[in-house]
Amino acid sequence: MSKLGNLGARLHRGEVSYDFIGHRKLWYGISVLITITAIVGLAVRGLNMGIDFQGGAIFTTPKTSVSVSQAEEYANEASGHHAVVQKLGNGTMRIQIAGMDTQQSDRIKEELAKDFKVDSEKIAADLVGPSWGDQIANKAWQGLAVFMVLVVIYLAIAFEWRMAIAALVALIHDITITVGIYALVGFEVTPGTVIGLLTILGYSLYDTVVVFDSLKEQTKDITKQSRWTYSDIANRSINGTLVRSINTTVVALLPVAGLLFIGGGVLGAGTLNDISLSLFVGLAAGAYSSIFIATPLVADLKELEPQMKSLRKRVLAKRAQGGDQAEPSPAVTDEAYDEDAAPAVVGPRDQSAPRSRSGRGRPSGKRR
Known part of the structure; x- marks a missing residue:
């Protein structure tokens, strides 16, 4: 951790840096590839x-010793549709089957009763109408x-x-990737997923605004x-805030990863998968976009301005003549811009030569 802290300090002071802007075409290409994969x-x-x-039926059984896999088999055979089964803490089971009406739910209920004895x-x-889901989506x-807006x-x-x-x-980039991952993985989209998607928007903006503030x-x-x-x-703004962005992202990802991989994967709490996957993918995509998409895109847009084009010509001309090629300081101030300013004088301007005890340096004259 001390090495990471030292690296962050060196990045902030400009002692070391990585050319994120210079490799922006690579980052754009990676993002386009990931986004196309998500859309496909x-x-x-x-x-x-x-x-x-979608609407459908939710069946809640009494306390039973039937396993979840066996219950899924019973529900699939009874309905002819894919059923989602969750074992609740009190030993009961919650069976969700989409696309059911009242007559179908009555028949499935009877068959489940026989299977569960x-x-x-x-x-x-309980029947759930699709209109409620439409309201949530809207x-x-x-x-x-x-x-x-x-x-x-x-x-x-x-x-x-x-x-x-x-x-x-960057926000559209993050949302597209997150939704595409849901499609590829096949996780169920629930109201918790919608909440997770809306939550990641704030996280996605956090790192971006930090870099923008430094850049401004x-x-x-x-x-x-x-x-x-x-x-x-x-x-330099990206490098100066890089370690901070990594730290905040890792701290945010750790509890979400616990929900997704331990809660949903190891413990089998499937209800956590819907919101934890959206948070995990969204946080990672947000950290990536703030560094590799948002700031390079700002630089590209700014470089189109006539003033910035003129500035680039002056800078390149000066560098071609062997001028100063040093990178910008962590905080570029007006003093740093004053290239003709005289160097500061350290210490007193005038100091008289010290006189020795032997009398050297005293005014000439007759000795008495």
Whole structure:
């Protein structure tokens, strides 16, 4: 951990750095490849919508010694559809079967009662209409749209419109990848999944705003100097906040990974999979997009400005003549931009020569 802390300090001071902006085409290519894979998976396999969105029946059995796998076999045979079975803490079972109406649910209830060897009256059956799921989906889309609009407005005011566009692209990138992973893995989409998707939007923006704030501070009066381009300083902003972004992401991913891999995988708590997968994939994608997508995209947009084009020409011309090629300091201030400023004088300007005890250095004259 001490080595990581030292690395973070060296990155912040500019002693070491990695050229993220210079390799931006590689990052763009990786993101495009992942996004296309997610879209293809979504188009081919589709989302495994839960009963809350499709409608269907939920059966709750009394306490039983039947295993979950055996209960799934009973429910699949009785309904002819894929059933989702969860064993509850009190020993009862919850069986979800999508696409059932009242007549079908009554018949399935009778067959389940025979398989479980219990009275049919002891099995509770609840019907869920698809209209409720439609309402949830519509509210989720509305919330997502409002969130996107507010984010763009806020970032455009607090920073600038180019950063707002870059953050919006990063958010769409994260959501697309997360939804595509759901389609490829086949996890059930529930209201918990919707909550997870809306939650990751804030996490995705967190690292992005941190880098943007550093970039905004370091690019004040950038056109008054001719040592560094906007991309140079953008790259330094990423390096300066890199370890911080990694630390916050890892800390956020650890409990989510516990829910997903231990809770859902080892302990078999399938109800945790819907929200934990969206959080895990979304957090990882958000950390990636803030470093490799959002900031490089801002640099590309800024470099299209006439002032930044002129600045780049001056910087490249100076470097071609063998000028200063040093990278930007962690905080580029007006003093750093003043290239003609005289170096500071350390210590007193005038010091008289010390006089020795032997009388050297005394004014000449006759000795008495």
